[in-house]
Amino acid sequence: MNWIEILHIWIMAFVTLALLSFLYKDNPIYKLVEHIFAGLSAGYYVGLIWDTVIVQQLYIPMFNNGKYWLIIPGILGFLMFTRFFPKFSWVSRISLAFFMGTAAGIFLVSQLHGLVLPQMQDTMTPRISKEVVSLDGYAIHLGELEIIDPNTIDLLPDTMVTTDKSEYTVAYGDSVIISSSLKDTTGASADNLVVSLKIRQQKIAEERHLLERGTSETEGLTITDNGAGSFTTQYIFKPDTSYAAGVYDLSYEVKKETIMYPLTIIILIGVISTLIYFYFSKEHTGVLGVTAKVGIWFIMISFGAHFGYTVMGRVSLLIGRVQFLVEDWLGTFSNIF
Amino acid sequence: MNFWEKMEKIDRRWVYLMVGIMVVIPFIFPANFPISTTPEARMLFDAVEALPDSSVVFLVFDYYPSTIAECEPMTIAALHHFFRKDCKVITLSNIPLGGPSMAERVTRTMAEEYNKVYGVDFVNLGYKANYVAVMSGMGTSIESIFPADNSGTPLSKLPLMQTVHNYDDISFLFEVADNATADYWVSIVNAQYGLPMGCGTTAVSAPKYYAFVSAGQFVGLLGGMKGAAEYEQLIHQPAKAVTGMSAQSLVHLLIIFLVIIGNVGFFLSRTKKGEARV
Numbered sequence: 334m335n336w337i338e339i340l341h342i343w344i345m346a347f348v349t350l351a352l353l354s355f356l357y358k359d360n361p362i363y364k365l366v367e368h369i370f371a372g373l374s375a376g377y378y379v380g381l382i383w384d385t386v387i388v389q390q391l392y393i394p395m396f397n398n399g400k401y402w403l404i405i406p407g408i409l410g411f412l413m414f415t416r417f418f419p420k421f422s423w424v425s426r427i428s429l430a431f432f433m434g435t436a437a438g439i440f441l442v443s444q445l446h447g448l449v450l451p452q453m454q455d456t457m458t459p460r461i462s463k464e465v466v467s468l469d470g471y472a473i474h475l476g477e478l479e480i481i482d483p484n485t486i487d488l489l490p491d492t493m494v495t496t497d498k499s500e501y502t503v504a505y506g507d508s509v510i511i512s513s514s515l516k517d518t519t520g521a522s523a524d525n526l527v528v529s530l531k532i533r534q535q536k537i538a539e540e541r542h543l544l545e546r547g548t549s550e551t552e553g554l555t556i557t558d559n560g561a562g563s564f565t566t567q568y569i570f571k572p573d574t575s576y577a578a579g580v581y582d583l584s585y586e587v588k589k590e591t592i593m594y595p596l597t598i599i600i601l602i603g604v605i606s607t608l609i610y611f612y613f614s615k616e617h618t619g620v621l622g623v624t625a626k627v628g629i630w631f632i633m634i635s636f637g638a639h640f641g642y643t644v645m646g647r648v649s650l651l652i653g654r655v656q657f658l659v660e661d662w663l664g665t666f667s668n669i670f
Numbered sequence: 671m672n673f674w675e676k677m678e679k680i681d682r683r684w685v686y687l688m689v690g691i692m693v694v695i696p697f698i699f700p701a702n703f704p705i706s707t708t709p710e711a712r713m714l715f716d717a718v719e720a721l722p723d724s725s726v727v728f729l730v731f732d733y734y735p736s737t738i739a740e741c742e743p744m745t746i747a748a749l750h751h752f753f754r755k756d757c758k759v760i761t762l763s764n765i766p767l768g769g770p771s772m773a774e775r776v777t778r779t780m781a782e783e784y785n786k787v788y789g790v791d792f793v794n795l796g797y798k799a800n801y802v803a804v805m806s807g808m809g810t811s812i813e814s815i816f817p818a819d820n821s822g823t824p825l826s827k828l829p830l831m832q833t834v835h836n837y838d839d840i841s842f843l844f845e846v847a848d849n850a851t852a853d854y855w856v857s858i859v860n861a862q863y864g865l866p867m868g869c870g871t872t873a874v875s876a877p878k879y880y881a882f883v884s885a886g887q888f889v890g891l892l893g894g895m896k897g898a899a900e901y902e903q904l905i906h907q908p909a910k911a912v913t914g915m916s917a918q919s920l921v922h923l924l925i926i927f928l929v930i931i932g933n934v935g936f937f938l939s940r941t942k943k944g945e946a947r948v
Contacts, residue, residue, distance in 0.1 A: 356686045374767055381766050386799050389817060439802060439858075447857025447887075455885035533722065582722075638877050642894065646740065646873035648921045649895040652693055652914040653739020659697045 339665045346662040349654050456604055460596040464589045508569055513585060515564040521589045523549045523556045528566050531584040534577065543570055603631040674935035692924050696916035703919040710883050711900035714868040714890025723756050725841035726834055731763040731773040732847035737872050743898035743911035744846045744870035745776050751905050753784040758830050759792040764801035764851050770820050789828040796820030801851055805858040809837050843867035852879065856887050870897060
């Protein structure tokens, strides 16, 4: 450890201890460090924005790469500074209008499509326990399926059993029977087993679903109940030319899905009663009042969970500082003394 | 003044001192408290484990230096996992204050351990203002948003970035955040571009994000230091988060004790006041 690293650690330790000293009482050293932090942050931020935005995204593209149309966003940005001059501050509204328009357009779609609708959909569907069913002791079996151009191969096996990791060679148009035997599937029935089959060309990340949520009613999939918790699943796959020739990994997963009724009912009651608590167009009396009170209970439980996590988070920050002081700062003592 | 009345008026600095002592004790006398693994952490680990070797992944450092204790162990654990699988890691940050430099420091330290080469095995894109524009723009072209990496090297000169142009070339997004940027990664990148993502977040934010796991928008979640410790255990690389959890457990026990004492005192003093009025 060189002296610059040691100095670095000592400055960090001094700043940490100075800020922690506020726990005892407010003092000038705490104030000094607080002000240094505010000043440093502002300076660093200005420098960073100057380099990453003004230089990299405006100056260089315009003057080095000839993208002169960037003058338009540049001027719009520059107009924002007219807010400092009361006489011309109205001009900044042009930039603000542009910014608000684009932000509203982007946020409306992304928030609705990406947050509101998926969350609503998840709330409306029942809670389902998804348990991966054992397949002779293995949860997921991977096979390797080599799809080779039909002109280059004569051997065309038509059956593949994925009870072990194996390699099979097939050709376009072949029927590949992907089957598995399930044992000891307590509580399973042909109706609550869900089969998922994914295929992925080796060294290429993109996966394709052969079967996303295959159930006993899915065409091409057969689930046979052999009794005593034993099942056989079979799916017929016919690779076509949309699959490039190459070696593929096959992911095979069977899940037992069971609706968790108590949890579903609790969520249903929680959502409705909380929404009613925030319904202010009618006085909260009678049934509405009782439901709103139930809503308060759910909100309080939620606050409790948040508070618990917040305590954990704040304690973690203290642990982080103590870890630094004990391991890093005290560690430098052996280098100095 | 009886014991309970004294406790009600106790100087809060005594509580700070007790918390401080509880945090320091495990560093002097190491203790191993058991850490159970939550299904959400396991799901995230499994999702990374299922990535094909050499996949290109995004690791996003969306946290401020103030939450290093919670978030940095997550990024370190994620890098252990990615580099072991020979994944190509692209880092970036939407946090101006410290994000890019933390990404640089952590990634370079980890890369050295695994003999990874900058530009070939990993790239740090750095920071760019306006994260909504950054996230949306990278869907079309990463280079249009980040013409150069964090050190100013044009992306065209980095071998890894020759094959990575937009989200289509990325297999997985590992977001580590102490703020709401995770919401935007979900709503813009996951929802619109279909990029699977997992998230590590501070404990304060964790309750909100469990709903994202339930809805299938996150493949898994790490909540606070506990989540980081779980991931460290899953990759068999116990480090700072696992060590910190001993202190965490002791402080939690202290807080539970103080909450009980406070409530018992409150009810006893209220009963006494009631009796006095009668």
